[in-house]
Amino acid sequence: MAKIDGNVTAALFRRRWIVALLGAAVLTPFTARAVVLHGRVWSATYVAAYQPTFGATRVPHSGIMKLNFNHGIISGTYVSQSVRPDPLYGRTIIVSGNVSEGRITLILQTGGGFTVRGTLADDGEISGTATINGQFYTFLARVKSSP
Numbered sequence: 142m143a144k145i146d147g148n149v150t151a152a153l154f155r156r157r158w159i160v161a162l163l164g165a166a167v168l169t170p171f172t173a174r175a176v177v178l179h180g181r182v183w184s185a186t187y188v189a190a191y192q193p194t195f196g197a198t199r200v201p202h203s204g205i206m207k208l209n210f211n212h213g214i215i216s217g218t219y220v221s222q223s224v225r226p227d228p229l230y231g232r233t234i235i236v237s238g239n240v241s242e243g244r245i246t247l248i249l250q251t252g253g254g255f256t257v258r259g260t261l262a263d264d265g266e267i268s269g270t271a272t273i274n275g276q277f278y279t280f281l282a283r284v285k286s287s288p
Contacts, residue, residue, distance in 0.1 A: 184209045189219065189282035191271050200225050206236060206282055213239050219249055245269070 185208055192201035202225070208217035215238040221229040229251065238247040240261055247267075249255035257280050259269015264284065271278040 181212050182210065183287065184217075185265055185287040186285045187265075187267065187282040188285050189267075189280070191273075191278040191280040194270065194277040194279050202227050202229070204229070205285070208236065210240065213241055215239060215245070215247065 187206040187208065188203065189206045190201040190203040192199060200223075202221065202223045204219055204221040204223065206217060206219045208215055215236070217236040219229075219234040219236050221227045221232065221234075223230055234255075235250040236247055237250070238245065238257075240246075243261050245257070245259055245261045245267055247257040249257075251273075253274040255271065255273045257267070257269055257271045259267055259280060261267055265287065266284065267280070267282040269280050271280040
């Protein structure tokens with residue numbers, strides 16, 4: 142009889158443990174899952190593009206951005222590959238920033254100031270608004286490759 146009670150108790154414990162884990166997974170904010178999917182330390186190569194938010198729509202500036210994520214701290218580089226005239230063309234720009242709960246801030250070390258504030262999606266996509274020399278730009282970066 143004691144053997145049966147022990148098995149029942151173990152089965153109930155396992156069932157409660159599984160329910161608790163599922164509950165925690167459901168309650169986890171969806172925006173934070175990109176970090177969970179990749180872990181706390183990961184890197185990716187992005188194709189990034191930005192264009193003015195207001196005014197005439199033109200061909201966006203674009204480039205390759207390589208980012209390293211280390212427990213919320215971001216470091217990396219950006220190299221412009223725009224087909225239109227771009228003051229950043231041919232230069233390697235240092236990128237720094239942070240990410241927390243799906244919110245991301247990137248700072249590109251340019252003379253006039255280049256800051257991106259936005260969100261990091263489950264698939265690693267970064268979208269938001271860039272501010273360059275006081276002007277607003279729509280910013281989008283999609284993962285090209287991730288080791």
